[in-house]
Amino acid sequence: LEIDDEVINIVGSDNAGVFYAMQSVLNLMPAATQGSASLPQLELEDSPRYGWRGMHYDNGRNFHGKEAMFKLVEQMARYKMNKLHWHFSEDEGWRLEIPGLPELTEVGGYRCFDLEERTCLLTQLGTGPFKTGSGNGYLKREEFVELLKYAKDRHIQIIPEVEGPGHARASIKAMEARYHNMLEQAEKAAKNNIKTGSAKQEIQQVDMGPATQYLLTDPKDTSVYMTVQNYKDNSMNVCMDSTYAFLDKVTYELQQMYREAGVQLKNLHIGGDEVGAGSWIGSPVCQALFAEPSNGVSGPADLKPYFTQRVATLLEKRGISPGIWEDGIMYDRENSFKRDEFPNKTFTVNTWDNIWEWGVADRAYRLANAGYQVVLSHGTHLYFDHPYEASPEERGYYWATRYTDTKKTFNYMPDDVYANADYTRTREPIVNLEALVGRPLPKLEKPENILGMQGQVWSETIRTEDQVLAMIFPRILSVAERAWHKAEWEGENVDTKKQAKDWAEFSSAVGLKELEKLAQDGINLHLPVPGAVIENGTLKANTAFNYLSIEYSLDNGKNWQLYADPISVENDANVALRSRLNSQQTSRITYVN
Structure with missing residues (x-):
């Protein structure tokens, strides 16, 4: 990229490179640019640190609407990110219309009060008793094709995830509803044809093949298990051929959508994580599989590798590379499935479990050394369903770490996983x-x-578009920074002075330009609350991002004033504080006294 008095000259090795250089030009412009802008003269040569600069988005649990996805893609492109891992199927919902399987969205796309779960899944996560409740809905086929085209124009690859064999309750219940619907239709047809005899006897002669074609559960399975999320019925039966017929059908329909959008479905994530221990043990279909030596399945411990191999082979025939969460590819805490047993040239693994005291934080290196392609997805620094700070006022879980703010993600060092081991979950120094x-x-x-x-x-815990965008932004900017650029301070012995200087420059850019640009694009942001103290009758305050305005109130929020410098306050003052963007977005209110 060259900028002089008369011309902006861009040369890229491919279309994406030219696109990213254009983003660099736009990044140089102030947030309030209207009509014209002054740019510095410069000569810049740049390239990304990693080829995989991604964001994983789960709207299987709660659907946040179509626009949330388009906004996420647009902003990812602005920050030169290129992989959107879309987690659209889960225990609590299925969020994409699949032709030929309408129950996936008609039943699996909604939660309401239906004990039989024939019209919807049972209500949870705050949805309420009706289909109009929060978190319900799905993308129509044509909407997803539109999104694929939109992402293609911005050099972003969308990687869909079809969860299995665990975390599959929505698809399981949807296919059970399909089964019962087809049974009822067959029974009605049989009754219409009966002139004599029992309808029940007649129905037994009806071909039930279509009803069981995509069934994901064995009705005679007596297995007992309980998952981390307290489910006892969310495991696809890996011994049934209909399970693989279902996965192939969904994959086929996905391929058609991608082809219509003019892109290739190159990667498909198969989930694999958190399968309930004890799944399938009581299934007669699995017992029959164990009894057939030629299957190479001798007992329950062989079932997850069997599932993974069958799905990986299915995808290979379609020219698709599989992806999986790390625990889905492990025999035990240390040993992964044999890499050479899979036919796929590329098999990506998302390594997330770096909770240091749990003892498996070395899996990223174990799996890379074993020949898998690893995408670092570590819970302690890269999970944005965790709170921004350790406060009960903040949204999010804290199973991996008590908080993850923008600075913590900025300080993540992907080239040295072990160097990120700072604290345990209880904040004990490591x-x-x-x-x-x-x-x-x-x-x-x-x-x-x-x-x-x-x-x-x-x-x-995230029900609306505004909530999910605030959980992502601005933390995603730190992912974009670390995935594109390796800082000078990174290494086994961190140069803390350079690190502090780098963060000061980054946070200033965020506070001065990026937050306002995001807000202008309709992104609801999480703004950090100010930090403050009162010392000797003087209020001193700051924020995590330089140039972000601070407001204070001395009458419990009735009137707000701009904080510029330390001010004198009464000794018994109770001061309310918040940060504010010019766009009228504000942080939550905090108090100091």
Whole structure:
């Protein structure tokens, strides 16, 4: 990129490179640019650190509407991110219309009060008793094709995730509803044809093949299990051929949508995580599979590898590379499925479980060394369903870490996973990681298998578009920064002075330009609350982002004044504080006294 007095000259190695250079030009412009802008003269040569610069978005738990997805894609493009991992199927919902399987969205796309779950899934996550409640809905086929085209124009690849074999309750219940609907239709047809004899006897002669074609559960399965999320009926039966017929049908329809949009479905994520221990043990279909030596399945421990191999082979025949969450590819805490048993040249794994004291934080390197292609997705720094700060006023879970703010994500070091081990979940400093884990930690032998990194947002606690955008923005900017650029301060021995200087420059750019640009584009933001103290009758305040305005109130929020410099207050003052953007967005209110 060259900018001089007369011309802006852009040269890229491909269309995406030219597009990213254009974003660099736009990034130089102030937030309030209207009509014209003064740009600095410069000569810039740039390229991305990683080929995978992604964001994972779950709207399976709660659907936030079509516009939320388009806004996310638009802003990802502005910050040169190129992978949107779309988690549209979950226990709590299925969010994409699939031709030929209307129950997936008619039943799986909604939660309401229906004990039989023939018209909707049982209500949860605050939806309420009616289909009009929060979190319900789905993308129509034509809307997804439109989104694919929109993403293609912005050099973003959308990677769909069809969860299995666990986390599949929505698809399971939808296919059970399909089964019962077809049974009822067959029974009605039989009754219409009966002139003599029992309708029940006649129905037994009806071909039930169509009804069971995509069934995901064995009605005679007596297995008992309980998942982390307290489900006991969310595992697809991996021993039934109809399970793979269902997955192939969904994959086929996805391919048609991608082809209509003029793009290729290159990657499909198959989930694989958090399967309930004990699934399928009581299934007669699985017992029959165990009894047939030629299947290579001798007992329950072989079932997850069997499922993964069958789905990976199915995808390979369609020219698609599979992806999976890390625990979906593991026999146990340390040993992964054998890489050479899969026919796929590329098999991506999202490594998320770096909760240091749980003892499996080395899986990113273990899996890369074993030949899998790894996308760093670590819970301690890259999960945006966690609070921005350790406060009960903040939305989010805290199973991986008590908080993750924009600065913490900015300080993530993808080239040295172990260097990120700072605190345990209870905020105890980590002094000796190997001692905490309890065994030697492997080194990374195949760095070429680390494809990149991505942020994650899960939506159990997130019901609306405004809420989900605020959980993503501005933290996603730190993912974009680290995935594109390696900082000078990164390494086993962090240069804290350079790190502080780098953060000061980054946070200033965010506070001065980026927050306002995002707000102008209709993005609801999470603004950090001010920090403040009262010392000797003087109020001192600041914010995490330089140039972000601070307001204070001395009458419990009735009147607000702009804070510019330390001010004198009464000794017994109770001061309300908030940060504000010019666009009228404000942070939540905090108090100091």
